Amino acid sequence: MPKIVDPLTRRRAVADAVLRVxxxxxxxxASLRNVAEEAGLAIGSVRHYFSDHDETIIFAMRELIGRLEGRLHGHIERLLSPAAGRQRRTQVEEFLAEFLPLDEPRREEAVxxxxxxxAARTxxxxxxxxxxWQAGTRALLARVLRGAQEEGGLPDSLDVESESLRLSVLLDGINLQAVLEPDLLTPDVQLELLRRHLQTLQDASWKRAVGPAE
Structure with a gap:
């Protein structure tokens, strides 16, 4: 009997090859030829599952987004849970750290x-x-800041939309420079930059709401 191949499984295997290339x-x-060679397939096999080169790239891009979203939403659920309590400040940092290339898997994602x-520019x-993705990221950041604001951890006067944009730009900038100059922007330096930024948003009410960092 011929081997039955699940189309979605094969498409994801090709997407993994695209990401490696x-x-x-x-x-x-990431030409079809290079992707097929990376996946250990004939070009005809790749074309059987994807109509053209653009579709392979888009599918791989969506797979990457899905992986990032899955990890981030797990943090969001814990962060916004009433059970977070005094751990909330630590969990905010952990959530935001997911955007930074602090280890090899996250560095690969950043690259x-x-x-x-x-490539999207052209x-x-x-x-x-x-x-x-950029809009979704800003929405998540705004959700976190707004949650802190509603709990009294941030002042009512804080412009959440503006601050979520500023935080997004900071994270993007750290990512860019950390990928280019990893010896300069080490994980410790990245986290310190993030914490200093958060400190500019914090006041006594934040400290009363979440207590000292763990």
Whole structure:
């Protein structure tokens, strides 16, 4: 009997190959031939599951977004739970740290995302996905800041939308420079920059609401 291959499983295997190639050579290096070779498949097999090169790139980009979203939403659920209590400040830092290349897996993700967003500037088919991720990130950050504000941890006068944009820009900047200069922006330096920024948003009411950091 011929071996039955699950189409979604095969598409995800191809997406993994795309991500490996993009990580090494950028989006432009992820040709169908290179991707097929990386996946150990014939080009015809790749074309059986994807209509064209653009579809393989978009699918891989969406797979990366899905992985990032899954990890972030797990943090959000814990962070916004009433049970968080005095751990909330620590959990805020842990949530935001997921955006930073603090270890090799997150550094690989940062490299991939920078490759995709750079390509999105000149490839219209990628741009909607890049913009959707950026908007979703700002929405998550705003949700966290607004939650702290509603608990009295941040002043009512805080412009949540503006501050979520500022925080998003900070995280993007740290990512970019940490990928380019890892010896300069070590994990400790990245976390210190993040904590200093959070300190600018904090006041006595935040400290009363969440207590000292664990």
């Amino acid at each position: 993009v990580g090494r050579e950028g989006v432009e290096g 991939l995302w920078q490759a995709f967003t750079t 490839r219209p088919e990628l741009r909607p996905w890049a913009l959707e």
